[in-house]
Amino acid sequence: MQALGRHLLCEYHGCDRELLNRPADIRRELVAAVTLAGATPLHEVVHAFSPHGVTGVVVIAESHFAIHTWPEHGFAAVDLFTCGATVDPYAAFEHLRSALRAETHSVVEIRRGLFPGAVPHKP
């Protein structure tokens, strides 16, 4: 049974709180995660909230990566949704874990679009 996509739901706790509130840093690390995963970036959106919190989304040829940060909790929720066999979302997961300086983390992998004999492609 093949899935059209795989989706990592990542949670990072005990992160660098100042970094989580700097949109330029969040953008840089998210884009680096895309590169390390071997994905193809198409569009980026980064939004800084007042007084704190950053949202970043990169639409990739293979689906999307997203991050939402709660600096006041040292917490970031990350989604790494990919399709195709050429990308490695765990490379992105590892990069963000390190870059955000997370003390602890969790990651759940969910297979999206389960079809008998389906062939993953873009997107």
Add this chain to the structure above:
Amino acid sequence: MQALGRHLLCEYHGCDRELLNRPADIRRELVAAVTLAGATPLHEVVHAFSPHGVTGVVVIAESHFAIHTWPEHGFAAVDLFTCGATVDPYAAFEHLRSALRAETHSVVEIRRGLFPGAVPHKP
């Protein structure tokens, strides 16, 4: 135990295949879903793939909505990630189910960022 966010992972099967391949329609229905959920749209990205497939993301003040379509399978994977108590992601789920003319669907709700006593806010 309070969660900072809630995340609906929705899968729609047996959708209108032509509609799934029309980026203008996907944009319209995703934006309508944002409105019906009571969320605040901040940025939109819609990307059409060749020969088929559309990705749409709306960054909202309460996190993000995303859709990836596989017209050739009549399938769409949707993420409705919200925070705060003022939005109703199930209104978005229901709207998209109807708008995409899904024959069947599944939805899983995941609580993101579980903290004792955390108060959800934007984002």
